[in-house]
Amino acid sequence: MQFFFKNFFTSSLYYDNILNECTKNRFWRRIIMKKKLAYVLCGTMLLASLSFAGVSANEDLTYAVEAGSAGEAAAQDNGFTYNSVASQADALMEVASGTSDAAIIDLLMAGAMIGEGTSYPDLTHTDELTEEEYGVGCRKGSDLAAYINNVFAESYADGTMEEIATTYGVQEALVEQPEASEETAEAAEDSDVAYIQDKGSLIVGITDFAPMDYKDDNGDWIGFDADMAKLVAEKLGVEVEFVEIDWDNKIMELDAKNIDVVWNGMTLTDEVKSSMECTNAYCNNAQVIVVPAE
16 A cells, blocks of 8 residues: 555656656647546545545444434444443443444433543544434323423423523533413323322433433432423422333333333434323434544
């Protein structure tokens, strides 16, 4: 390779010198110009092929992704080789330990977990593979989604949502909320809102996922999603309980009533929206590739 570039640039200069000596002879000038053009085209094509080789090389990496996540879907859509792990935090550990070449995680998590001053200062993120939105998932047909939408609307209007978001550095990702609905439909016999109020607790399915849901130094769950869930529980007049779940089984956990809601930076995919009663989107996000910093 070095031989080619050495000869390419040397030959190019060589023909420049000959051109200067042959300016009075149009016949030889045409021949030399054609020869020089051939070298330039050859070099350009080689550089282009090297560039494409660099792009396709990413497909040879092994990516760590959370099972059942939007990151796993992005890996599948791009034809990447991947390892499914229990959480996005585990995906970062895979890259840090060298077990996987890269990870695909949420942009909001990347902003909180990698780079200078974070848990993983030697990791960085590169390409954004998707653009997406977060929502909260309830049981299909549940009236809880509409109730949460009203809390979203009210807290967005009075600034509470932005205040909570600012605490965790996600205020720029907030999605503007529509006005709260003034309709108060009569609760059905199978109302989730009534069910939750009767049992006195809102059980929230989560994973360890900063800055949305994670534990503080005292072992208490905090984060933007956790604090918003606490606000909804307060409005319902019940206690909030956080339960870590296997993200790949979130729909099953919800339908079995082991949890009342999935609230953990959940991407509103077609699969999610067809399997759950989802709230309005409340945060923008993207799936990004995380690699060791150079």
